[in-house]
Amino acid sequence: MKKLANRLYSISGKGLFSIPVFIVEKSPEELYMIDCGLEKDAKTIIKKITKQWGSIDKIKKILFTHRHLDHTGGLQEILAEISQVNENHKVEIICHKDEAIKFEEEVKIKPTKTIEHETVIDKDLGLKAIHLPGHTLGHLCFFFEKYKIILLGDIVMDLGLTLRPVFKKFHDDYEQWRRSLKLLLIYNWEFGVPTHLSARKISRKRLEKFISKYAI
């Protein structure tokens, strides 16, 4: 478990293709999860959350950047574990409205709530969804205004020494992704956190260079 900012943590999966999931600590009793990771990583993630916060049913909302299985594969198992611990507990499953149909088709779970561009998730935390379509049509980034950090989902891949786009074939609409990139510059974040590899903060300066290379 890695602390990225006050109340923002990441938990990494184990192997190749694993992505980190993010935990937002609204309070020690109330957690929001962003993405679920691969199915094979679900057990590790459940274990780490339970160890840190005492019980998996502290999760009240699960938000998704997008529907791809490396981000959603663990959902079934996480929900099963939550209902085993507390059968009356309802978790909100949230994605962008343009992602909902394909999300249900591919993940086999219907989102309980859909959101739009600039929907405020939590006012106290200054947490807001930013719709940046292209990688998928309902792809969301999550902006923590208060801490000036934006979670970028699959908008950019961190390969260590270089930042790269996700392979073209995995985009719903590559050209739209390129057109969307500029939207990120409107917001006053100082760090962006891509998925893939381990979650780490990339400076605005470095990300601006990436954006200027690919944006149209």
Ligand SMILES: [Zn+2]
């Ligand atoms: Zn993806």
